[in-house]
Structures are given as C-alpha cells and as structure tokens.
Amino acid sequence: MSTQVEHAEPGFFRKYLWSTDHKMIAMQYMFTGMAMAMIGGYFAYAFRMQLGFPNQYVPGYGIVTPGRYNALVTMHGSIMIFWVAMPVLIAAFGNFLIPLMVGCDDMAFPRINRLSYQIFLLSALVLLSSFLVKGGPFGGAWTAYPPLSASGAYNLTPIGATLWLLAVALEFVAFLLGGINFTVTAMNSRAPGMKMYDIPILIWMIILANIIFMASVGPLIAGAVMLLFDQTLSTGFYDPTRGGDPLLWQHLFWFFGHPEVYVVLLPAMGIIAEIIAVFARKKIFGYKTVLYTTWAVGFLSFVVWAHHQFVAGIDPRMANIFSVTTLLISVPITEMVFLYIATLYGGSIHLDTPMLWALAFIAEFMIGGVTGIFLGSSGTDIYLHDTYFLIAHFHYTFVPIAIIAVYAGLTFWYPKMFGRMLNETLGKIHFWGTIIPFNVIFIPLFITGIAGDQRRVYNYAQFAEQSRPALQHLRTTSTIALLFMLAFQLVFLFNFFWSLRDGNAAGANPWRSTTLEWTVPSPPPHGNFAEMPTVYRGPYEYGLPGRSDDFLPQNVPD
Amino acid sequence: MLERYVTAASTYAHSIDHLFILIAAIVGFWLLAAEGMMFGLIFKFRARDGRPTQYITGEEPRLKRWISIPHYIIIVCDIVIVAAAITVWYDIKQVMPPADQTVRVIGQQWAWSFQQPGPDGVLDTADDIRTVGEMHVLVNTTYRFELLSRDVVHSFAVPAFRLKQDALPGRTISGWFRPNRVGTYDIQCTQMCGIGHALMAGRIIVETPQDHAAWLLRNSNPVVARQQAPPAPTAGDGSTTIAELRR
Numbered sequence: 001m002s003t004q005v006e007h008a009e010p011g012f013f014r015k016y017l018w019s020t021d022h023k024m025i026a027m028q029y030m031f032t033g034m035a036m037a038m039i040g041g042y043f044a045y046a047f048r049m050q051l052g053f054p055n056q057y058v059p060g061y062g063i064v065t066p067g068r069y070n071a072l073v074t075m076h077g078s079i080m081i082f083w084v085a086m087p088v089l090i091a092a093f094g095n096f097l098i099p100l101m102v103g104c105d106d107m108a109f110p111r112i113n114r115l116s117y118q119i120f121l122l123s124a125l126v127l128l129s130s131f132l133v134k135g136g137p138f139g140g141a142w143t144a145y146p147p148l149s150a151s152g153a154y155n156l157t158p159i160g161a162t163l164w165l166l167a168v169a170l171e172f173v174a175f176l177l178g179g180i181n182f183t184v185t186a187m188n189s190r191a192p193g194m195k196m197y198d199i200p201i202l203i204w205m206i207i208l209a210n211i212i213f214m215a216s217v218g219p220l221i222a223g224a225v226m227l228l229f230d231q232t233l234s235t236g237f238y239d240p241t242r243g244g245d246p247l248l249w250q251h252l253f254w255f256f257g258h259p260e261v262y263v264v265l266l267p268a269m270g271i272i273a274e275i276i277a278v279f280a281r282k283k284i285f286g287y288k289t290v291l292y293t294t295w296a297v298g299f300l301s302f303v304v305w306a307h308h309q310f311v312a313g314i315d316p317r318m319a320n321i322f323s324v325t326t327l328l329i330s331v332p333i334t335e336m337v338f339l340y341i342a343t344l345y346g347g348s349i350h351l352d353t354p355m356l357w358a359l360a361f362i363a364e365f366m367i368g369g370v371t372g373i374f375l376g377s378s379g380t381d382i383y384l385h386d387t388y389f390l391i392a393h394f395h396y397t398f399v400p401i402a403i404i405a406v407y408a409g410l411t412f413w414y415p416k417m418f419g420r421m422l423n424e425t426l427g428k429i430h431f432w433g434t435i436i437p438f439n440v441i442f443i444p445l446f447i448t449g450i451a452g453d454q455r456r457v458y459n460y461a462q463f464a465e466q467s468r469p470a471l472q473h474l475r476t477t478s479t480i481a482l483l484f485m486l487a488f489q490l491v492f493l494f495n496f497f498w499s500l501r502d503g504n505a506a507g508a509n510p511w512r513s514t515t516l517e518w519t520v521p522s523p524p525p526h527g528n529f530a531e532m533p534t535v536y537r538g539p540y541e542y543g544l545p546g547r548s549d550d551f552l553p554q555n556v557p558d
Numbered sequence: 559m560l561e562r563y564v565t566a567a568s569t570y571a572h573s574i575d576h577l578f579i580l581i582a583a584i585v586g587f588w589l590l591a592a593e594g595m596m597f598g599l600i601f602k603f604r605a606r607d608g609r610p611t612q613y614i615t616g617e618e619p620r621l622k623r624w625i626s627i628p629h630y631i632i633i634v635c636d637i638v639i640v641a642a643a644i645t646v647w648y649d650i651k652q653v654m655p656p657a658d659q660t661v662r663v664i665g666q667q668w669a670w671s672f673q674q675p676g677p678d679g680v681l682d683t684a685d686d687i688r689t690v691g692e693m694h695v696l697v698n699t700t701y702r703f704e705l706l707s708r709d710v711v712h713s714f715a716v717p718a719f720r721l722k723q724d725a726l727p728g729r730t731i732s733g734w735f736r737p738n739r740v741g742t743y744d745i746q747c748t749q750m751c752g753i754g755h756a757l758m759a760g761r762i763i764v765e766t767p768q769d770h771a772a773w774l775l776r777n778s779n780p781v782v783a784r785q786q787a788p789p790a791p792t793a794g795d796g797s798t799t800i801a802e803l804r805r
Contacts, residue, residue: 147727348604382722
C-alpha cells in the first residue's frame with residue numbers, strides 16, 4: 001500500500017504495539033475486546049451449564065462451586081460491559097471512524113490515544129490476574145455493593161476484590177483519556193465545510209456518549225477510591241458501625257452505572273443509523289430530530305439512577321420521582337427508534353448481512369425497551385427487581401448493543417478495515433445462528449423471572465417454589481440455546497480470518513455510501529486522505545431526484 | 559398473569575399483578591404495532607429493480623405526523639403507567655396500615671432469623687419466640703416487620719407475597735404484609751451476599767388461628783405460656799398445610 005507520505009516502514013513493535021495511528025489503535029482495542037468477549041462468553045457457558053444441569057461436571061471447566069459461580073457471574077458482567085462493550089463500541093469504532101468520517105489524518109492527540117490503549121490493556125491484565133491470586137477473583141457481583149465488597153471477611157476474596165476495583169479504575173482512566181481525545185478531534189479536526197449538522201449521526205452519538213461518560217464517572221471514581229481505602233486501609237466510608245453508609249456506594253455507582261447504559265447504547269444506535277441509511281438508500285428520517293432525542297436521552301440519563309434502588313432502603317417517596325424520570329426517558333428513546341423505522345419508508349431495502357444485523361438490533365432492542373417499563377414502574381419493580389425478568393430485560397438491551405450492533409458495524413466496515421469483503425453466505429448463516437438462539441436463551445428467562453427465580457443463585461435446590469421441574473426445563477432450554485449461539489460464533493471467526501486473505505477485493509466504496517470514510521482506499525493508508533477532503537453537504541444524500549446515481553457523497557462538489 | 563406462575567398469598571399481591579397486566583397490555587400493543595410497522599415497511603420497500611428511492615427528509619408535515627402523534631400518545635400512556643405504578647407503590651411501601659403485630663426479621667450470612675412476640679403479643683419481652691429459617695404467621699393479620707442485617711446487604715423477598723425489601727446493616731427498615739392464604743412459602747435473599755447466597759433460604763408458614771395458637775404454645779416459655787395461653791388443640795400442628803403445599 002503506497003502512501004502519499006514517504007517514510008520508512010516501521011518495525012513490528014512500532015507498527016503493531018507502539019503505534020499512534022488511530023486505525024492501528026482501533027484494531028488493538030477491537031482484538032482485545034474480542035478476546036475479552038471470548039473469555040466473557042466462556043464464563044457464561046460455565047455458569048449457564050451449572051444452571052441448566054445443576055451440580056454436574058461442566059466440560060472444559062469442571063465443577064461450578066458456589067464461590068466459583070459468584071466469581072463467574074461477576075466477571076461475566078464486568079468483562080462484557082467494561083472490557084467488551086466499551087472498548088469495541090466506543091474505542092474501536094470511535095478510533096477507526098472518527099478521523100475517517102470527519103475527514104482528518106489522525107486523532108487530535110495521537111500519543112494520548114496510545115496511552116489510553118496501553119492503560120486499557122493493563123486494566124484487562126490486572127482483572128485477569130485476579131484469577132491467579134489466593135481466594136480467586138472477586139465474586140460480589142459487578143455492582144460490588146459494600147459491605148460485602150469492602151471486607152475480605154465477608155467476600156472471602158480479599159485480593160480479588162481489590163484487583164477488580166483497580167482494574168475498573170484503570171479502565172476508567174483509559175476511557176477518560178480516550179473521551180477527551182475523541183471529543184476534541186470531532187470538534188476541532190473536521191474537514192472544511194462540515195458543519196455541526198453535517199456530522200454523521202454515529203460521530204455525534206460517540207461524542208455524546210463520551211461526554212456522558214466523562215460527566216458521570218467522576219462520582220464513581222471518588223466512590224472507588226473510598227472503597228479501596230475501606231478494603232486496604234480499614235477506613236469506614238461504607239461501614240455503618242463506624243459512621244459510614246453502604247447506600248452511599250449504591251448512589252455513586254448507579255449515578256455512573258445508569259448513564260453507562262446510554263454510553264454504550266448511543267454508539268450502537270449510531271452504527272445502526274449509518275447502516276440503515278446505506279441499505280435502505282434513504283436519508284435518515286428527521287436527522288435533527290434524532291440528534292434532539294439523543295440530547296434528551298443524554299440529559300435524562302443523569303436523573304434516573306435510583307430506579308436501581310427502589311427497594312434498596314432509600315426513602316420510598318424518592319421512588320416516585322425516579323419512576324417518573326425513568327418513564328420519561330422512554331419517550332425520546334421510543335421516538336429515536338420510530339425515526340429509524342420511518343427511515344425505511346420509501347426506501348429500497350437491500351437485506352445484506354450488515355442490514356440484517358441493523359434491523360435485528362431494532363427488533364430486539366424494542367423488546368428490551370418495553371420490558372424496561374415493568375422495572376421502571378416502582379409498583380411492579382417490587383416483585384421483579386433482581387429476578388431473571390431483569391436479567392432477560394437487560395440482555396435484550398445489551399446483547400443488541402454489544403453483540404448485534406458490533407456485528408452490524410464489523411460486517412459493514414470490514415471492507416474498509418481490511419480491504420476485503422466478508423462472505424455473504426457465511427454471514428447469513430452466522431446471523432440466523434446467533435439471532436434465533438439469542439431469543440431462545442432469554443424468552444424462557446422472562447418466564448422464570450416472572451415465576452420468581454432470583455438472580456446470582458447457583459442452584460435452586462433450597463427453594464421449593466423455584467425447584468419445580470417446569471422451571472428447570474426452562475433453564476435447561478436456555479442453556480442449550482446458549483450452546484448453539486456460542487457454536488455459531490465459530491462461523492464468524494472463520495469468515496473473519498478466511499476473508500482477510502481470500503475475500504473478494506472490496507474497492508473504496510463497496511456499499512455505495514456517502515460518508516467520507518468511503519472516499520479513501522480500503523484499507524486506508526497512513527494519513528488517511530491523499531488530498532484532504534472538503535465537505536459540501538450532509539451525510540445521507542440518497543435518492544436525490546434528477547440524478548442518475550442514487551447517492552451523492554459528502555465531498556463531491558455540486 | 560403472574561398468578562399462573564407464582565401463588566398470590568398477600569393482600570397486595572393482586573394489586574402488583576394487576577399493574578403488571580396493565581403495563582403488559584399497553585407496552586404489548588406498542589411493541590406489536592412497532593414491530594408490525596417495521597416488518598411491513600421492510601416487505602413493502604424491499605429493493606426492486608426500476609423502483610427509485612423516495613427522497614424524504616423527515617421534515618414534511620404530512621409524514622412527521624407519523625412520529626409526532628404516536629409521540630403524544632406515548633406520553634399519555636406513560637402518565638397512565640406512572641399513575642398506576644405510584645398508586646401501587648404508595649399503598650405497599652409508603653403507608654403503614656395499623657399493624658396487628660410487629661415482628662423482627664434479621665438477615666446475616668447466610669440465614670434469616672426471626673424474632674416474634676410470644677403469647678403476650680409484645681416484641682422484646684421475655685416470651686419472644688426466636689426462630690431461624692422459619693417464620694410462622696397468622697392468616698389475615700397485618701404484620702409490621704422491622705428488617706435488620708448483621709453484616710452485608712441482604713434482600714428479604716417472599717415471591718408469594720410480592721414482597722421485597724433490602725436489609726441494610728446499620729439501619730432498621732420497616733414494612734408490612736398481610737398474608738391472606740394459608741400455606742408455606744419461600745423466603746429468598748435476592749441480593750448477592752457472598753458464597754452462601756443460594757443457601758439463604760427460609761420458609762414463611764401462614765397458619766390458621768388454631769394452628770398458630772398451637773405453634774405459639776409449643777414455642778413459648780412454658781411458665782409464661784401456662785399463665786397466658788388456653789389449652790392447646792391437639793390437632794393441626796401445621797404439617798397438614800405443608801403436606802398440602804407439597805401436593
């Protein structure tokens with residue numbers, strides 16, 4: 001690949017491990033995220049096998065003891081949110097796409113970018129190292145409520161708990177650095193002519209996600225430092241016998257934890273917007289309205305946190321306020337989804353693999369959205385809180401976010417990243433092999449949740465009402481479906497690596513798209529643009545009347 | 559709907575169940591409408607040779623109505639749901655009906671223990687009955703509970719009562735329930751509390767007046783009991799209700 005800038009080819013170390021090129025850092029984040037996803041998936045396999053076939057030997061894992069079960073669910077949750085959804089959706093797609101889509105040669109702060117990845121990698125290694133320490137990894141749930149998380153006497157994993165906390169704190173540092181970088185790049189490095197309303201929705205969403213993250217994470221970092229002191233220096237910030245309060249942590253955690261949901265949701269919604277526009281050959285229906293709903297969601301996401309704590313011992317009157325705000329946030333999100341659906345109207349819809357993923361995202365995410373209403377309503381939350389209904393609900397939001405939208409984005413930008421097309425047939429097999437089992441995993445869990453199955457329990461033998469065979473059948477069904485879903489991921493891995501060498505050459509713009517990343521060669525050379533682009537219009541000019549071509553790229557003069 | 563899967567054994571169980579059905583009806587309608595609209599559009603506007611794409615910005619008033627009208631209806635639906643949810647919540651969590659008896663529920667790693675008044679009906683007296691893992695209550699009686707934790711956060715949950723409340727170390731949280739169906743029901747801990755979380759089970763046994771009096775007598779301090787309690791009925795030691803439940 002020849003580039004316009006002549007310079008010596010860097011060595012392996014500088015090219016792959018010490019690079020400041022945004023595309024290489026994106027790949028580092030992506031492959032680290034994929035490796036962590038495999039670990040998180042393996043944990044899900046182990047604990048679902050225990051739930052589906054209680055107390056039996058799990059092939060490839062062993063016996064799941066109560067302590068190991070707690071560690072598995074804790075690590076599954078932590079990894080999938082902090083080490084898969086965030087690095088892949090924000091850092092990998094953000095790094096790869098922000099400079100390419102806004103039309104600049106690299107990030108505003110390339111070395112901060114490199115540092116961000118290195119700290120992220122360190123955080124992942126710290127987390128994984130907790131598997132090697134005495135007592136094993138932390139098992140006090142990904143929410144880490146003290147006093148359980150604050151004292152080794154209670155959680156029996158004194159070193160694992162501290163390592164977990166350190167890993168999370170390091171991960172936040174990495175994403176704070178990344179967030180500053182992304183925001184500055186998108187605000188200051190845009191191509192000439194790209195006005196605020198000419199920025200692709202995905203970039204808007206990543207920026208807003210970063211702003212939400214940076215604004216919400218501060219309280220949790222303070223909380224994490226206090227928890228660290230409680231663990232290691234025997235302070236009593238969360239210890240009621242010494243004037244502390246365990247509820248304080250819950251507020252600090254969820255003040256971050258709920259905005260975090262939207263931190264990962266928004267980039268996913270952005271990916272879907274780009275794909276729907278391209279494959280429906282349509283302008284996004286109400287581009288500005290999509291942005292307004294995004295801002296509304298971002299703002300409201302800061303005032304809903306205590307809906308996680310309705311029955312946690314807060315003043316019961318507070319629940320009323322948070323019920324109202326929680327239902328309120330459903331309005332802009334619903335509207336955003338409606339706008340995406342409306343984009344299909346009048347289009348010419350091509351059901352290529354990326355579009356299948358994008359449409360599946362909407363179809364599945366809506367199920368996650370409406371089931372959230374049951375939990376946001378304080379009255380029903382009394383019963384459904386911490387049951388499998390909740391588990392099924394948030395997996396119907398997080399699987400679309402962290403799995404479906406990621407596959408949508410990967411299959412869509414794969415040609416740009418690697419210069420080759422993925423195999424369509426394998427892509428469709430993988431799609432259906434993921435979507436069908438996904439629903440078969442979680443629909444039964446809605447029912448077991450309604451029947452009262454509480455979460456984080458390795459075995460229901462102690463509970464007469466939950467030990468009914470009918471409920472065990474549902475759990476087993478869910479586990480078997482998970483085995484299918486995991487097996488079909490091998491199809492994707494094969495397709496991914498096989499196509500790197502043997503896929504059809506992609507060309508610069510295989511999907512006939514309008515945004516700037518498709519105007520450069522695939523894969524883009526160092527420095528991205530041979531000639532820096534100028535932008536003349538918004539990002540979604542498809543089907544303009546009176547033209548022979550059905551799309552008009554952003555950088556083509558009138 | 560909920561009752562198909564779990565017994566309703568307290569006075570407020572049905573109000574939660576009805577709220578669940580109300581929400582299910584409203585969101586179910588919207589889910590079906592939106593999914594139907596989406597799949598309909600995918601089918602209607604699938605790519606066909608020679609059919610051009612329409613150029614629509616989403617600013618056209620004729621088309622914008624398709625977003626704005628549902629938008630207003632959804633706000634109305636949200637108001638209905640919030641009003642119903644708060645009504646249910648208010649009755650269960652915010653007000654305390656006059657209680658017939660007060661009991662103490664204590665969570666610790668990893669068991670529930672209970673402190674109930676003895677025959678004198680007053681908590682914290684010499685004849686209090688202390689039990690572990692099993693709580694005996696009288697049907698159609700309003701209980702006020704004081705919830706404590708000795709170590710970490712636990713959550714006192716009785717699915718059949720639709721009752722759930724976290725227990726926090728360092729504070730006493732009050733609540734109430736009024737069982738209205740005789741039987742034995744599970745008590746769960748629904749908050750991660752350590753490696754014994756799954757073992758933190760209990761039973762709540764809702765008894766007829768006769769059975770409850772017998773249980774009281776069996777568990778009371780014999781001296782106090784002889785002074786205060788009537789002779790125990792010989793039949794009905796509660797085992798029939800357990801057997802009935804395990805049918």
